[in-house]
Amino acid sequence: MPLLEHQLRKARAAGIRRIVFATSYRASMFTEAFGDGSRLGLELVYVTEEEPLGTAGAIRNAARKLTCDADSPVVVLNGDILSGHDLVAQIAMHEKSGAEITMHLTLVNDARRYGAVPTTSEGKVIEFVEKSPKPPTNQVNAGCYVFRRSTIDAIPAGRVVSVEYETFPGLLASGATIMGYVEGAYWLDIGTPGTFVQGSCDLVLGRMVSPAVTPGGGVLFLNGSVVAPEAAVSGGTAVGAGAVVESGATVESSVLFDGAVVEQGARVSRSVIGRGARICAGAVIDEAVIGDGAMVGAGNELRGGLRLWPGTQLPPTAVRFSSDV
Incomplete structure (x- = not known):
């Protein structure tokens, strides 16, 4: 909400x-x-x-x-x-x-x-x-x-x-x-992406009490989200409607908007993944914002406050990015 x-x-x-x-x-x-x-x-x-x-x-x-x-x-x-x-x-x-x-x-x-x-x-x-x-x-x-x-x-x-x-x-x-x-x-x-993520996680974890949220379990899975049993989701993460977290993926203290996909073996922490965005197998996202409809190809590492603009498509690579793309 x-x-x-x-x-x-x-x-x-x-x-x-x-x-x-x-x-x-x-x-x-x-x-x-x-x-x-x-x-x-x-x-x-x-x-x-x-x-x-x-x-x-x-x-x-x-x-x-x-x-x-x-x-x-x-x-x-x-x-x-x-x-x-x-x-x-x-x-x-x-x-x-x-x-x-x-x-x-x-x-x-x-x-x-x-x-x-x-x-x-x-x-x-x-x-x-x-x-x-x-x-x-x-x-x-x-x-x-x-x-x-x-x-x-x-x-x-x-x-x-x-x-x-x-x-x-x-x-x-x-x-x-x-x-x-x-x-x-x-x-x-909550005026920055980092504090936005922190605020969302604190609401899910019950550190911030709101009439709009009933905390429980340390994560929030919205209706229609699909999280594989072998995926690790924790730290107050919110997983939006229709979002998917595949087997072997790790998502910690993050916000996944509706329709986002985190593929097998990918790691997402302290980040925002926009609507319909895709994090491909093995990619690493840490303290980053991935815009709506963007795709991060396998092998990429995006860290340290980086923002990937909506619709951007990063092909598979082995490059670590630390500035906006």
């Missing part, structure tokens, strides 16, 4: 019934996947940016489809995040504190790649430190906010605005209250 569905089901479980999608690139994919939301017990509406408006500009642009009053809480979720935190508790903190914004802060071992957000003992945000070599805390912005509706309406409309560099610091400077809801539950930014 689309990874966004986990967020939608999480929102519904928290009592949310109406969601506005802020879309831009390939916006039609969202309506094709989710329609009006009735399948999930939600009302979905869509707003498309014709020009990129930044993180806050996108929120302001989507606000024209909100129907709540000025004092109501509005939950804002980044689309590329998997989070197991307690959204109900975050909303409750926001309503109790009367804050303009309450943001989820997660805990990381190394905060240098993120926006560090120190808070007081009561949870009030003190400052925002973006991607510093010496972050003041290991609490980082986790990409889930509860806004007061009037705070969204105060964001300038029709231009690029950043929540990280303009909205949040500006509110703090004006004396507004921003609260930090700190919870170290499962959290993952």
Whole structure:
């Protein structure tokens, strides 16, 4: 299923019934996947940016489809995040504190790649430190906010605005209250192929709990998939409908989309195999992305973040590739 569905089901479980999608690139994919939301017990509406408006500009642009009053809480979720935190508790903190914004802060071992957000003992945000070599805390912005509706309406409309560099610091400077809801539950930014695979495997293994998945057995075989008894499939691998894993093949911690084929003796690990793609006998795929309809001939080794574009046909060889093809 689309990874966004986990967020939608999480929102519904928290009592949310109406969601506005802020879309831009390939916006039609969202309506094709989710329609009006009735399948999930939600009302979905869509707003498309014709020009990129930044993180806050996108929120302001989507606000024209909100129907709540000025004092109501509005939950804002980044689309590329998997989070197991307690959204109900975050909303409750926001309503109790009367804050303009309450943001989820997660805990990381190394905060240098993120926006560090120190808070007081009561949870009030003190400052925002973006991607510093010496972050003041290991609490980082986790990409889930509860806004007061009037705070969204105060964001300038029709231009690029950043929540990280303009909205949040500006509110703090004006004396507004921003609260930090700190919870170290499962959290993952799935913005790269590697973290996409990790997130999928974590859902299958139950490390990330979602209302959309019932983990069990360490692998997920969708209806119509065919896995030979002598094949080894493990590590949270998801095998799509109509996909085939032949005898003697090994697939570990990977995502095989519908109709993919891994032939006998081939090895696939920590990779994405696209729809209808074929990994021929004896080929080795490690930390790679194989596009829809592509074929990797026998003897090839594709490793280390390589991406094979859709439809590419690699003939049998004995060459190891480590850059995009």
